Amino acid sequence: MRKFRGDLLLPSALHATLWILVAVGFPAVISAIREDIGLAEDRFCRNTVQGRYLLSDDNGYVCTALSVDTWTRCCPVKGDQFSCQGCNLISQCCNSYEYCVSCCLDPSRTNKNLAMKVKIAKPITAGTYSSVFDFCAGRCRHNSASVVHENAYASDFHHCFSRQSNYSGSTEATFEARLTGINIVTGRLGESCTIACSSRGQSCVPNRLFLLNRCNM
Structure with a gap:
């Protein structure tokens, strides 16, 4: 039997009443709390960094240095992914390092x-690339096949991602396979590659000349 002190409920009865009000008044709020909500993790990118104006990330997007996300280092997901802007798809050479990397990542x-499996350098002890991004970033840098007289580029398209190096533990691909898609024309004595090709409606691919100028072909 409940005991009253004047017109007030005893403290024990008052506490029981408050707990009932809490249980009845807030079930909707409590039931609305989800336990399976998780925060999405940021996806951090690797990028080419070195460009003054442009850079390419490992998702295959090219953007300006000012528009790259300063936290994730990723380019905005807009424009063409794996863009080959300014690239010759036959020679696999581009006139821009960043677009060379982007095109190569496709x-x-x-x-x-x-x-x-491609070696980073020619020596037998050289290691291989650890990812496609490393391969593209490495291959698109200048190499000896893209320069003449050691101080000038053979062509504006001097960023190439073709696999010219030896595979680890295997021999080079045949010369014929590496000349696929290339039309060979013969120029006159003293005539440059550019003039000889343009006179026939073709364009010169300087980085393939070293394949032709070999005695074992």
Whole structure:
């Protein structure tokens, strides 16, 4: 039997009443709390960094240095992914380092398994690339095949991602395979590659000349 002190409920009865009010008044709020909510993790990118104006990230996007996300280092997801702007798709050479990397990252152009077997340098002890991004970033830098007289570029298209290096533990691809898509024309004595090709409606591909100028062909 409840005890009253004047017109007031005893403290024990008052506490019981408050707990009932809490249980009845807030069930909707409590039931609305989800336990499976998780925060999305940021996806951090690697990028080419070195460009003064442009850079390419490992997602295959090219952007300006000012528009790159300062936290994730990723380019905005807009424009063309794996863009080959300014690239010759036959020679696999581009006039821009960043677009060379972007074009190279396209899975339809670069086979991951083959790319990761290419040696970083010619010595037998040289290691291989650890990712497709490393392969593209490394291959698109200048190499000896893109310069003449050691101080000038053979062509504006001097950023190339073709696999010219030896595979790890295997020999080079045949010369014929590496000249696929190239029409060979013969110029006159003293005539440059550019003039000889343009007179026939073609364009010169300087980085393939070293394949032709070999005695074992």
